[in-house]
Amino acid sequence: MTKIAIFGVGLIGGSLALCYKGKPGFTVVGHSPNPKSVEKLLKRNVVDAATTNMAEAVDGADYIFLCVPVGMLEEYVQQLMNLPLKKGCIITDVGSTKATITESAETIVKDGVFFIGGHPMAGSERHGVEAASSHLFENAFYVLTPAEGTPQAEVDRLTELLKTTKAQIVQVGAREHDDIVGAISHLPHIIAVALVNQVRGYNETNPLYQNLAAGGFRDITRIASSEPMIWRDILVNNRQVLLKLLVDWNLEISRFIELIENSDGEGIVEQFRIAGEFRSQLPERRKGMITSLFDIYVDIPDHPGIIGQITTLLGNARINLSNIQIIESREDVPGILRLSFRNQEDADRASELLSGPYAVHV
Ligand SMILES: NC(=O)C1=CN([C@@H]2O[C@H](COP(=O)(O)OP(=O)(O)OC[C@H]3O[C@@H](n4cnc5c(N)ncnc54)[C@H](O)[C@@H]3O)[C@@H](O)[C@H]2O)C=CC1
Ligand SMILES: O=C(O)C(=O)Cc1ccc(O)cc1
Missing domain, CATH: 3.40.50.720 (NAD(P)-binding Rossmann-like Domain)
Known part of the structure; x- marks a missing residue:
């Protein structure tokens, strides 16, 4: 044993x-x-x-x-x-x-x-x-x-x-690990928390900030909800690496300040272009530091109770749903539901189950 x-x-x-x-x-x-x-x-x-x-x-x-x-x-x-x-x-x-x-x-x-x-x-x-x-x-x-x-x-x-x-x-190597993970995990956690707190400050005088902050803002700040004590220890422990990364981060932000001050459209396009190119080369569908969820998209007719029906179907089949989001729902357009799962197997099972009654896109 x-x-x-x-x-x-x-x-x-x-x-x-x-x-x-x-x-x-x-x-x-x-x-x-x-x-x-x-x-x-x-x-x-x-x-x-x-x-x-x-x-x-x-x-x-x-x-x-x-x-x-x-x-x-x-x-x-x-x-x-x-x-x-x-x-x-x-x-x-x-x-x-x-x-x-x-x-x-x-x-x-x-x-x-x-x-x-x-x-x-x-x-x-x-x-x-x-x-x-x-x-x-x-x-x-x-x-x-x-x-x-x-x-x-x-x-x-x-x-x-x-x-x-x-x-x-x-x-x-342990030091190499801390350099890399500092950049791809610890720094993003700091940025997410700082961004949420920046908006939280504006929201104190105008609650519309909170009401309108959906979609992309929620996605990129999910990790700001992480456990404070766990992150206190990580950031303090990796302080030497993080202090250097934050200096570099300031340089990246300064670059944007300059581009925007100068209304440098070409420069902004170039920043998005090189970022998009690098990002498109990142491994897909591999769970990484900032966990990728396994998503499927379901076309849904706009009638009451539809979300309940879908979640009941998944629940009865014991498929664990980790997130659910309505992407589009207007009177004239069928809604699209994004269903996120923690692993490929659950996403595949959900896709198979729902593709009978609904149109499912993976
Ligand atoms: N949260 C994440 O996504 C990841 C966390 N880690 C690492 O895993 C470790 C654990 O983190 P999580 O499981 O996320 O946190 P957690 O909060 O879910 O679990 C921490 C565990 O440690 C115990 N604990 C906390 N303070 C304690 C104390 N003073 N004495 C004895 N036990 C104590 C808690 O009761 C709990 O069982 C951390 O070192 C973290 O850096 C690694 C990979 C991913
Ligand atoms: O939630 C996420 O996307 C994470 O990035 C989780 C995470 C937190 C700490 C780690 O050391 C590794 C992974």
């Missing part, structure tokens, strides 16, 4: 637990310092066992996943090293930053125990075990950042274990 211990059974820890729970040959133990959380984990059936006792959680564990906020990782590794761990046990984490924990854990971990940094590059703005899903990591990258001294055989062992998540496992 392979024993997996998970510390911090929230969105990511809970999703990992669900990947292994019930699979033959695995037993999953969750840890929380809070007895109420332990009760909740057992009631929700995401783990085989749960405890507030660290020693009990790691007793005989083959793998230990640290899924707590980034600021707590080092302390957890230190506490684990004061406990009797099984020889050959691999400790890994899921933190969104990798340089500091990979470097500090290398100096803390010893005696036949290994630490290998990890970052599943999938998630959402939601948090807590309620938002966990066994499908979360499917088709996403899962980065491992082993320190130089870590034997490749141990990295291979963890890679093999992680195949169950259906993620694509890749190895990247």
Whole structure:
């Protein structure tokens, strides 16, 4: 029996637990310092066992996943090293930053125990075990950042274990990871929050801002709803990278100020053109940092109750809808409904189910 211990059974820890729970040959133990959380984990059936006792959680564990906020990782590794761990046990984490924990854990971990940094590059703005899903990591990258001294055989062992998540496992240097993820995930979270707060300020004197802010504004600011404590730790931890990125961001904004000041239409067109060209080369349909949802479009006649009918059909078939949006609905034009799913399988099943009664476009 392979024993997996998970510390911090929230969105990511809970999703990992669900990947292994019930699979033959695995037993999953969750840890929380809070007895109420332990009760909740057992009631929700995401783990085989749960405890507030660290020693009990790691007793005989083959793998230990640290899924707590980034600021707590080092302390957890230190506490684990004061406990009797099984020889050959691999400790890994899921933190969104990798340089500091990979470097500090290398100096803390010893005696036949290994630490290998990890970052599943999938998630959402939601948090807590309620938002966990066994499908979360499917088709996403899962980065491992082993320190130089870590034997490749141990990295291979963890890679093999992680195949169950259906993620694509890749190895990247910890510092390189933080540079890249700083640019494609941490900076966008800052920008989304700053943009929402800018509009929130205008809205104080004119509530029409909020009423009209739909569609694109909602889409690009979804990640502004992320869990504050998780992001406090990420931004503070990756501060050196982020300070450089924010300087570059200021340069990008200054460029737009200049283009607009000069009514430089050609320059603006050029900025959109080069951005569009680069963006069109980004991998599609691969779950990334800013999770792509799997969308289908349904033509709907404009009559009352239609949305209820569609969501009931999906619910009866146990297909999880993650978002729903009416794109167009005027008297003279049939409406288009955008239905978003968390994975391709759900999108395909929904498409098949709905294409009987409705016209569906993928
Ligand atoms: N949210 C996301 O989309 C992603 C997050 N991550 C990383 O995963 C880790 C966990 O984040 P999420 O699962 O999103 O957050 P979450 O809030 O859903 O889960 C965090 C877990 O840690 C526990 N926790 C929080 N403070 C604690 C404390 N002081 N002592 C003990 N336990 C504590 C919480 O009870 C919860 O079980 C973070 O390190 C984050 O950087 C990685 C990939 C994606
Ligand atoms: O919600 C989204 O689109 C995200 O980008 C989620 C996310 C948050 C933190 C990570 O380290 C990885 C992924």
